[in-house]
Amino acid sequence: xQTIHQWPATLVQPVGSPLSLECTVEGTxxxxxxxxxxxxxxxxxxxxxxxxxGQISSEVPQNLSASxxxxxxxxxxxxxxxxxxxxxxxxxxxxxxETQYFxxxxxxxxx
Amino acid sequence: xxxxxxxDIHITVSEGASLELRCNYSYxxxxxxxxxxxxxxxxxxxxLKYFSGDTLVQGIKGFExxxxxxxxxxxxxxxxxxxxxxxxxxxxxxxxxxxQNFVFxxxxxxxxxP
Numbered sequence: 001x002q003t004i005h006q007w008p009a010t011l012v013q014p015v016g017s018p019l020s021l022e023c024t025v026e027g028t029x030x031x032x033x034x035x036x037x038x039x040x041x042x043x044x045x046x047x048x049x050x051x052x053x054g055q056i057s058s059e060v061p062q063n064l065s066a067s068x069x070x071x072x073x074x075x076x077x078x079x080x081x082x083x084x085x086x087x088x089x090x091x092x093x094x095x096x097x098e099t100q101y102f103x104x105x106x107x108x109x110x111x
Numbered sequence: 112x113x114x115x116x117x118x119d120i121h122i123t124v125s126e127g128a129s130l131e132l133r134c135n136y137s138y139x140x141x142x143x144x145x146x147x148x149x150x151x152x153x154x155x156x157x158x159l160k161y162f163s164g165d166t167l168v169q170g171i172k173g174f175e176x177x178x179x180x181x182x183x184x185x186x187x188x189x190x191x192x193x194x195x196x197x198x199x200x201x202x203x204x205x206x207x208x209x210x211q212n213f214v215f216x217x218x219x220x221x222x223x224x225p
Contacts, residue, residue: 043115046214102155103154105155
């Protein structure tokens with residue numbers, strides 16, 4: 001069966017520090033991968049999606065970036081975190097006509 | 112562009128009572144509609160989805176939702192709430208099941224009283 005992993009589960013970082021969140025998928029090939037952010041009191045916002053290795057589409061301009069170095073690996077990064085980057089980050093995947101399935105999420109607090 | 116509203120930010124019900132969470136969407140064509148649940152500290156779990164056909168869809172954990180085109184609504188219901196249903200619920204709309212334009216509502220937090 002397919003599973004999706006995210007780490008770390010929780011992260012506390014100072015303003016201006018770099019960020020790297022990782023998402024990996026098991027049990028499937030060539031998935032579409034997504035990064036979402038849920039800010040406190042707000043709904044989910046699509047940040048990036050990828051249809052293949054090295055292919056990244058950005059939905060919202062900001063100081064975050066994404067990369068897909070391998071078929072089942074999706075990384076969310078920042079060179080310098082802002083206070084407004086605090087939130088709950090969710091990775092999701094789908095293949096073909098399947099519905100999106102979500103990982104457990106990473107809770108990020110920027111101080 | 113599509114949009115989703117969930118008018119209720121926070122709902123409190125007693126255990127065993129019935130539940131209805133409201134969801135309204137704005138979209139020009141027939142939407143793909145979803146309800147997700149997020150328990151505290153966890154990721155999202157799909158409860159149910161509507162693509163076409165019968166407008167009353169059944170999901171997991173005893174939930175159901177009804178698509179009403181005339182009202183642009185997709186309300187989630189459960190006849191008898193359990194304490195474990197306390198969570199945040201998100202309605203979402205997409206152009207199709209595999210398109211990139213997937214929009215979530217702001218969420219409704221459900222509290223359950225013993």
